[in-house]
Amino acid sequence: MDLVNYAMNHVWLIPLFPLVSFALIAFVFFKMPKVSATISISAILLSFATALLVGYGVIQHGGFVEDPLQYTIKWFQVGSLKMELGVRLDGMTAMMLFVVTLVASMVNIYSLGYMHGDRSFSRFFAFLSLFAMSMLGLVIAPNLLQMYVFWELVGLCSYLLIGFWYHRYSAREAAKKAFITTRTGDFGLLLGILAIQVHFGTLDFAQLSHVININNAPAYLFGILLVLFLGPIGKSGQFPLHVWLPDAMEGPTPVSALIHAATMVVAGVYLTGRMLFAFQAVPSAMLMVAIVGGFTALFAATIAITQVEMKKILAYSTVSQLGYMMLALGAGSLSSSMFHLMTHAFFKALMFLGAGSVLHAMHDEANIWKYGGLRKKMPITAYTFLVGCLAIAGIFPFAGFFSKDQIIEAVYKMSSMDGGTGAFAGIYTILFWVAVITAGLTAFYMFRMFFICFTGEEKPENHPHESPKTMTFPLLLLAVLSLVGGLVGFPGLKEGVAFGSFVRLGEFEMVHANAFLITLTTVVALAGIGLAMAIYWKKAISHEAIAEKFKPIYNVLYHKYYIDEIYLWLINNVLDGLGKVLYWFDIHVIDGIIDGIAAIARFLGGSMRKAETGKLQNYGLVMFLAVVVIAIILYLAGDNTSSTAAAFLLGGGK
Amino acid sequence: MIGLNHFLILAGALFCIGMFGALSKRNAIAILMGIELMLNSVNINLVAFSRFVTPKVLTGQIFAIFVIVVAAAEVAVGLALIFAIYRNRVSVNVEDFDWLKW
Amino acid sequence: MNEVVFYILAAIIVIAGLLVVSLRNIVHSALFMVLAFIGVAGIYVMLGADFLASVQILVYAGAIAIFMVFGIMLTQRGNMQQTNLFSKQAGVTGVVSLGLFGLIVFLTSKTDWIKSTESINKDTIPTIADAMMSTYVVPFEVAALLLTVAMIGAIIIAKGVNKSQ
Numbered sequence: 001m002d003l004v005n006y007a008m009n010h011v012w013l014i015p016l017f018p019l020v021s022f023a024l025i026a027f028v029f030f031k032m033p034k035v036s037a038t039i040s041i042s043a044i045l046l047s048f049a050t051a052l053l054v055g056y057g058v059i060q061h062g063g064f065v066e067d068p069l070q071y072t073i074k075w076f077q078v079g080s081l082k083m084e085l086g087v088r089l090d091g092m093t094a095m096m097l098f099v100v101t102l103v104a105s106m107v108n109i110y111s112l113g114y115m116h117g118d119r120s121f122s123r124f125f126a127f128l129s130l131f132a133m134s135m136l137g138l139v140i141a142p143n144l145l146q147m148y149v150f151w152e153l154v155g156l157c158s159y160l161l162i163g164f165w166y167h168r169y170s171a172r173e174a175a176k177k178a179f180i181t182t183r184t185g186d187f188g189l190l191l192g193i194l195a196i197q198v199h200f201g202t203l204d205f206a207q208l209s210h211v212i213n214i215n216n217a218p219a220y221l222f223g224i225l226l227v228l229f230l231g232p233i234g235k236s237g238q239f240p241l242h243v244w245l246p247d248a249m250e251g252p253t254p255v256s257a258l259i260h261a262a263t264m265v266v267a268g269v270y271l272t273g274r275m276l277f278a279f280q281a282v283p284s285a286m287l288m289v290a291i292v293g294g295f296t297a298l299f300a301a302t303i304a305i306t307q308v309e310m311k312k313i314l315a316y317s318t319v320s321q322l323g324y325m326m327l328a329l330g331a332g333s334l335s336s337s338m339f340h341l342m343t344h345a346f347f348k349a350l351m352f353l354g355a356g357s358v359l360h361a362m363h364d365e366a367n368i369w370k371y372g373g374l375r376k377k378m379p380i381t382a383y384t385f386l387v388g389c390l391a392i393a394g395i396f397p398f399a400g401f402f403s404k405d406q407i408i409e410a411v412y413k414m415s416s417m418d419g420g421t422g423a424f425a426g427i428y429t430i431l432f433w434v435a436v437i438t439a440g441l442t443a444f445y446m447f448r449m450f451f452i453c454f455t456g457e458e459k460p461e462n463h464p465h466e467s468p469k470t471m472t473f474p475l476l477l478l479a480v481l482s483l484v485g486g487l488v489g490f491p492g493l494k495e496g497v498a499f500g501s502f503v504r505l506g507e508f509e510m511v512h513a514n515a516f517l518i519t520l521t522t523v524v525a526l527a528g529i530g531l532a533m534a535i536y537w538k539k540a541i542s543h544e545a546i547a548e549k550f551k552p553i554y555n556v557l558y559h560k561y562y563i564d565e566i567y568l569w570l571i572n573n574v575l576d577g578l579g580k581v582l583y584w585f586d587i588h589v590i591d592g593i594i595d596g597i598a599a600i601a602r603f604l605g606g607s608m609r610k611a612e613t614g615k616l617q618n619y620g621l622v623m624f625l626a627v628v629v630i631a632i633i634l635y636l637a638g639d640n641t642s643s644t645a646a647a648f649l650l651g652g653g654k
Numbered sequence: 655m656i657g658l659n660h661f662l663i664l665a666g667a668l669f670c671i672g673m674f675g676a677l678s679k680r681n682a683i684a685i686l687m688g689i690e691l692m693l694n695s696v697n698i699n700l701v702a703f704s705r706f707v708t709p710k711v712l713t714g715q716i717f718a719i720f721v722i723v724v725a726a727a728e729v730a731v732g733l734a735l736i737f738a739i740y741r742n743r744v745s746v747n748v749e750d751f752d753w754l755k756w
Numbered sequence: 757m758n759e760v761v762f763y764i765l766a767a768i769i770v771i772a773g774l775l776v777v778s779l780r781n782i783v784h785s786a787l788f789m790v791l792a793f794i795g796v797a798g799i800y801v802m803l804g805a806d807f808l809a810s811v812q813i814l815v816y817a818g819a820i821a822i823f824m825v826f827g828i829m830l831t832q833r834g835n836m837q838q839t840n841l842f843s844k845q846a847g848v849t850g851v852v853s854l855g856l857f858g859l860i861v862f863l864t865s866k867t868d869w870i871k872s873t874e875s876i877n878k879d880t881i882p883t884i885a886d887a888m889m890s891t892y893v894v895p896f897e898v899a900a901l902l903l904t905v906a907m908i909g910a911i912i913i914a915k916g917v918n919k920s921q
Contacts, residue, residue, distance in 0.1 A: 614755030617685075617748060621677050621849055628855045635863075656762045658869050661803070664766050666860035668773055668792075674853040675777030678846040681839055683827050684782060687789050690820065691773055694796050697812075705803045709874045712883050715805045716892055719884070722815050723899045727906035729820050733827045734910035740831045741916060749843060 004060070007053035008069060011087045014050050014097060015136035017043040018104075022129040025122055033121035040125035041108045044132055048101035051094075058094040062496065065091055065504060070142050070206060080201070088142035088205060091502030092338060096139040096270065099345045100263050102481075104132045106474035107258040110353055113470035114254055114360060124164065124252070131157035135263050139270065144193045144203040147271060151189070151235065154264045155182050161259060162251040174250040181244040185234015189271075192228025199224070209277045225278060225285040229292075232268030237319045238326060239296045243564055245319055249311040253356030256311060261318050261352050262345035269325045269341060273334050276505050280332060287424045290330025290411070294431040297323030299561070301441035305448065306558040309366045310355045313449050317392070318348060320438060324407055327435060331428065333410035335500035335509075339489050340407055342499075343399035346485050347391035350478035354385040357471055358453065361464040368449060373458035377465060380472045382454045384479040389450050391482040393443035393525045399486035406489060408435050409517055439521055443528030451536035661702035668695035682736045682746040686729060693725045762802060769795035782832075782840040786824050793817040804876045807884055 007013075021043035025036040058064055072086025108128060115124050134157055138150035156179075163175030197203055199220070200211050212221070232238070237245040248260050259265070272279065272289060279285045297320045304316035321344050328337035361378060362371065375382035391398040394405065411432045416425035466472070488499040491513040495501040501508045534540045547554045556562070668691055675688030697718040704714025740746055772792035776785045793816040800809035832839060877883055888896050 609756040612754065612756045614752030615749060616751075617677050617843060617845065621845055621852060624673060624677070624856065625848075625852050628852060628859060631859055631863075656758050656802075658871065659864055660762060660766075661799070662864045663861055664769065664799070666857055666864070667770055670853040670857040670860070671770070671773040671777060673856065674849055675773075677852075678843055678849040679777065680841050680843045681782055683824060683831065684777075684785060684840050686827075687776055687785060687824060690789065690816070691776065691792065694793065694816070697808075698796060698799055701800055701803050701805050701808060705805070705876065706869070706871050709804075709872060709876050712805075712877055712880060712887065715808050715880065716884060716887055718805075718808055719811060720895060720899055722811060723903065726815055726820060727902055729823055730906050730910040731913065733823060734914040736827060736831060737914045738916060744833070746831045 004053050004057040007050050008057040008089060009071070011050075011054055011089055011093075011097075011140055014047045014054070014101070015133045015140070017047045017050075018129040018132035018136065022126050022133060025126040025129060030122050030126075036122040036125045037108075037112055040129045041105070041112070043129060044101060044105045044108050047132070047136065048105045051097040051101040054089070055094045055098050058089065058091060059502065062501075064089060064094075065502065068093075068206065072142055081197070083145055084143060084204070085146055086142050087140045089140070091504075092270075092273065092334075093140055095338060095342060095503055097136065099342050100132070100135050100139060103258060103262040103345055103349045104128070104135075106349065106353070106478060107254045110257075110356070110471050110474045111252075111254045113468045114356055115252065120164065127157060127160050127164070128254075128258070131161065131259065131264075135267070138267055142204060142206070144196065144205075147274075148186075148189065148193055151231070151267060151271075152186065154259075154267060155179060155186070155235070158182075158248070158259055158264055161255040162248045164251055164255065168250070171250040174244075174247040178244040178248050181241050182234040185230045185232070185241050188227045188230025188234075189232075192224055192231070195220075195224045195227065205274055208275075212278045212281050221278065222282045222285050225275075225282060226288065228275070229272070229285075229289065232272050232326075233292065234268070235271075236265050236268030236322045236326070237296075238268070238292050238323065239299055240563070242296065242300065242319050243567065246312050246315040246560070249309070249315050253311065253352060253359060256315070257349045257352035257356065260315065261348040265318060265322060266325070266341050266345070269322065269329065269337060272326065272329050273337060276329060276332075276334055279329070280505070283423060286330050286332060287427060288330070290327050290414075290428065290431055293323045293326025293328075293330055294411075294434045295323070296320070297327060297438045298434050298441075299323075301438045301445065303557055303560050305441060305445040306554060308368055310358065310368055310449060310453065311352070311366065313368075313445060314348070314352055314355060317442065317446065320442060321348070321392070324404070324435065324438070327431060328407040328410055331407075331410040331414045331431075333406070334505040335503050336403065336406035336410050338503045339499050340400075340403035343391065343403040343482070343485050346399060346478055347388040347482040350475060350482055351385060351388040351392075353471070353475055353478065354381050354388065357381040357467040357475065358464075360467055360471070362462060368452045370459065371453040371462070372456045373454070374462075374464055375454040376458060378467070380466060380475060384475040385454065386450060387479040387482050389446045391486075392446055393529060394439060394521055395525060396522070397483070397486070399482050399484075402486035402489040404439060405518060405521055406511060408432065408439070408521060409514055411435055412514070412517060436520060436524055440524040440528040443525040444532050447529045447532035448536050451532060455537050658702060658706045661698060665695040665698040665702070668692075668698065680747050680749055682739075682748050683733075685748065686732050686736075690725065690729070693721060697721055758802075762799075765795050765798045765802065768792075769799070780837055780840050782828050783825070785840055786821060786828060789824070790817050790821045793821065804878075805880060807880045 018040075021039050024039050029035045029039065061069075068088055068090035070086065070088045072084035075083040075085045077083070108125070111124060111128065115121055118124065131154065134150050134153035138147055138154060141147035141150060159175045159179040162178050163171050165171050166175075193203065196208070199218070200208060202208060202211070230241075234241040245260060245265065249256055251259075279289060300316045300319035300323065304313050304320065307313045307316060321340070325337045325340055325344070328340060357378065358371065358374060358381060359366065361374075361381075365371075387398065391400040394401045411428055414425065415428035415432045417429055417432065488497075489511060490498075491511040493499075494510065495508050498508075498511065500511060535543050535546070559565075672688045672691030672693075672695060675691065676685050677688075679685055679688065700714040700718045700721070702714075704712055704717075708714070736746055739751065743750065769792055772788045772795060775788040776792060779785045779788070793812060797809040797812040797817070800806070800812060828839075
């Protein structure tokens with residue numbers, strides 16, 4: 001018990017261990033790769049153990065939902081502006097700590113095998129530790145400022161890790177693209193934070209939740225939230241700032257698993273979840289979140305059905321699932337969104353690590369059409385991957401089934417089908433069907449990938465082999481979690497046991513099984529799997545024929561709706577054009593003013609120098625002329641009877 | 655009666671004539687002549703004031719003597735300068751001496 | 757009697773002065789300048805400054821005027837009729853001179869000069885000598901120094917600098 005209490009009061013130790021690890025690796029043990037790896041793995045396992053203790057303590061306290069445990073130190077104070085650093089501990093925090101440390105530990109262990117022999121081995125582990133520290137610091141943040149600081153730090157780590165193999169041009173470009181795109185979103189986030197500080201005087205989550213509620217939401221709150229939401233759009237890869245996520249696959253696969261599947265990209269969802277009380281105060285803001293999420297989910301799913309690289313398919317799948325999480329938040333359900341976040345972390349990390357295993361075996365050949373029948377030589381990878389696919393497709397009793405169902409149920413409740421009478425019920429109905437269709441598409445493209453890679457005939461030029469134990473152990477652990485991780489959200493669980501009692505906004509709602517929805521989603525998922533089976537396993541329908549028949553649609557989807565090309569066109573023409581206009585303005589107008597002033601000086605000088613004739617007689621004449629003129633003026637200016645001043649000028653007089 | 659004013663007006667006229675000559679003639683020596691006329695007008699002023707304001711002490715006359723001394727010295731040096739310029743430039747036309755021009 | 761003399765002398769001076777500045781032949785100008793000096797000497801006598809009148813004739817008419825003529829002789833070139841022309845700014849200068857003269861006349865006539873009623877000093881030379889050696893001895897010595905310096909300076913300037921030095 002004492003250990004648990006100690007852990008709960010010292011939650012800041014959890015990010016501290018990876019920070020110390022980073023410092024040690026970067027400054028002391030850089031030349032010793034094995035020592036670096038050991039330090040990094042030990043640090044993250046220590047954090048994981050502490051997170052488990054903290055989680056246990058939080059469950060004991062009923063989730064800290066109503067009164068979170070919060071302790072801070074004062075960072076700086078300027079007038080009435082007070083900035084604090086510290087910890088906010090509630091159910092959501094504990095869940096995130098558990099997930100982040102778990103996946104980070106798995107990735108650290110996996111990297112031992114995957115990055116073996118890489119010449120920048122130590123640097124990799126240093127960056128992994130730095131990232132772990134940043135993400136954990138973000139998760140425990142009690143106010144928007146600390147969250148923003150660590151938000152930027154995770155962005156930095158993402159840049160460093162995507163461009164890890166910096167000698168590759170595509171990796172460098174992808175790193176820049178990631179950083180710049182998220183930076184664009186972060187600008188909006190910063191504006192939102194500043195606006196909140198100015199209008200509400202505080203950035204602390206607890207204080208803000210007291211100040212902002214649905215009864216006294218000011219009119220400008222929608223604007224603030226709109227701008228603030230740009231940050232999550234960028235960081236969590238929502239449309240239109242999703243373009244960096246697929247390119248981020250240039251980084252090593254453990255990085256993709258850790259950052260771009262399970263942890264960093266969910267930072268946007270996490271922030272929106274933390275601020276959900278503010279979004280709930282403005283129903284139109286909630287609708288905006290839901291629309292962005294729902295659209296992104298469908299959008300990414302349609303792209304994913306045509307992609308030919310394993311990691312790209314998984315990346316678009318991540319974007320799609322993040323859309324689901326946003327949709328859940330937009331429908332007002334924090335529990336289902338966070339639940340899906342947790343289960344998604346498990347099965348998506350699992351599948352990414354599985355993809356890494358395949359890439360390792362196929363010597364970095366990425367095109368899935370070059371694979372085939374891999375399950376014979378790589379059984380562990382294949383069957384854990386199957387677990388992941390079943391989980392994401394939402395098949396009972398795997399984890400994804402429960403979480404996805406809860407999201408669809410949340411949207412269903414807001415729609416007009418369930419008798420919802422909110423202002424936007426009709427739109428929520430549309431979003432509901434969008435979610436259902438996307439579920440089918442998800443099952444389809446996931447199993448398409450599975451069947452192409454792991455079933456069918458082996459190609460003779462491949463020599464696959466199963467991966468070492470350091471890589472298969474995390475796969476197995478995550479597969480187990482993908483199987484049983486959803487059971488905490490089983491319908492009918494009571495308060496104190498169900499996931500929804502520890503992570504919620506508002507009153508605890510017990511999960512009820514809705515027969516209509518369960519059947520609908522299962523049917524749709526099975527239809528997706530069946531179609532994939534028909535085309536890619538049994539080869540009953542030729543995929544090339546379908547691609548030919550729907551060629552224009554296929555091209556648009558394959559080229560990702562040409563979004564990258566559109567952005568490039570915008571940047572080259574609109575942005576550069578604006579730059580050229582401003583450049584012209586700078587050169588001609590502003591410099592023109594300066595040059596004009598100089599030209600005036602030159603002109604004045606040029607004309608006034610003509611007074612210097614060099615002839616003494618001219619100077620003398622001017623002098624005497626001046627004397628006469630001044631004398632007259634002085635005489636006229638004074639009173640007429642006395643001419644004293646003028647007389648003095650000429651000399652003499654009374 | 656010839657009063658102070660007559661002498662003063664006479665001196666003023668001579669001064670203006672001298673100034674006119676000094677500022678409007680081309681020959682350098684003519685300018686010197688104009689300056690001499692101006693100095694003479696000053697002397698007339700001094701002596702007139704001495705006669706009408708302090709007749710006993712004759713301060714003005716002594717002052718006038720010193721003016722004559724200075725005028726003599728000035729003419730000497732001035733003509734030496736004109737010689738020096740004339741030797742180099744072969745001209746005493748002051749309109750040619752404009753090396754301080756822009 | 758006094759007035760007639762004054763007006764004659766004044767006419768001589770003014771007319772001579774005008775001729776000095778307006779003749780085109782510079783030798784003629786020099787000669788009329790001598791005439792102007794003599795007229796001024798006469799004015800001095802009218803004012804009771806007899807010593808000063810002698811000094812005027814001796815120095816001005818006798819030395820300075822000759823000096824001018826020497827100068828003309830040594831720097832004369834070309835046509836004698838063209839030696840003393842007006843410059844381009846003669847017109848403006850004339851206006852300014854007239855203005856100045858008008859100003860002087862106006863102001864002096866307006867001013868209330870303080871005049872003394874003592875009688876004239878008839879022993880000018882003893883008075884001047886006494887004053888020169890007692891009250892004004894310093895300016896006297898300085899004047900002597902000035903003349904020496906001027907002489908030396910004039911010699912050096914007129915001698916010129918030898919190019920080989």
